Amino acid sequence: MIAAVATPAAGLDGEVAWHTYLAVDDVDAAAARAAELGGVVSSAPEAVGPPGQPAGRMARIVDPQGAPSRLWQAGTRLGAQVANAPGTWNFSNLLTPDVDAALRFYGPLLGWERTDDLGAGMARVPGYGDHLARTIDPGIHERQEFVPPGFADVVAGILRAAGPARWSVAFAVGDRDASVTAAQRSGATVLATEDGEWSKEATIRDPFGAELVLAQFDPPESFL
Structure with a gap:
């Protein structure tokens, strides 16, 4: 499983979005x-x-700054079992005008910590990298040997941004420009592009109104 596409549940506002x-645990x-x-x-x-065999238990929440998300207690559906490969989920960033206020909510709720030495806005849960090494990613520590300590514990980004607080969901692609072209042919609109130190990204709006980020891993040559 890499993602889910579904019609809005009855009684909700019908917003089209990636959540x-x-x-x-509970x-x-x-x-x-919350x-x-x-x-x-x-x-x-x-x-x-x-x-009798629930995929899990879910609750919809809205944080104090107005950003909606879901809480998920896994049953038979653990969550995304493939990540970072082209066509799969890559990362989720909370875009907020007040980072400190966001941490006052997500810190006590989920145990998130944020330190600038991991890069701008990286939120982590201590021990998460060890959990991945024991379960679905046994080589994570060796693969991240040259990155700052604690990077394997990163679970999300909390970034300062103008406008209302919202979650931004990124999907990995092999070639950002080719993916943008394909998206445009299918009716998507390009909202922004950015060439960063580690990735090339494009924010698009799909034909149904949902926004998402296409992210191509593009590290410096010294890293390869």
């Missing part, structure tokens, strides 16, 4: 904690999937 799911406890921290639980925890 970020945040893994938790969705009922996490939803209650409310205590000033967030809104826009739909109560509920089982998702067939009776």
Whole structure:
């Protein structure tokens, strides 16, 4: 599994968007904690999937700055099992006008920490890299031997940005420019492009109105 595409649930606002799911051990406890921290639980925890073998339990929340997301307690569906390969989920960034306020919510809720030595806006959970090494990515520490300590623990980005707080979802592509061309042929609109030190990205809006980022891994030659 790499992502999900579904029609809006009954009773919701019908917004077309890519949503970020945040893994938790106990969705009922996490939803209650989100409310205590000033967030809104826009739909109560509920089982998702067939009776007797639920894919998981989910709650929809909105953080105190207005950014919606989902809390996910895994059942048979653990989440994205492939990432960073072309065509799969790459990263989720919280874009917010107030980074400190965001951390006052997501820190106590999810155990997130942010340190500038990992790069702008990187949020991490201590021990997450060790978890990946034990489970789905046994070579993560060797592969990241030359990056700053703790980078394997990064789970999301929290970046200062103008406008309302929102989650930005990036998908990996092998060739950003070719992917942009293909997206435009299918009716997408290009909103912005950026050539960074480690990636080439394009923010697009699909024909249905959902925004997403196409991200091509493009490290400096000294890294290769």
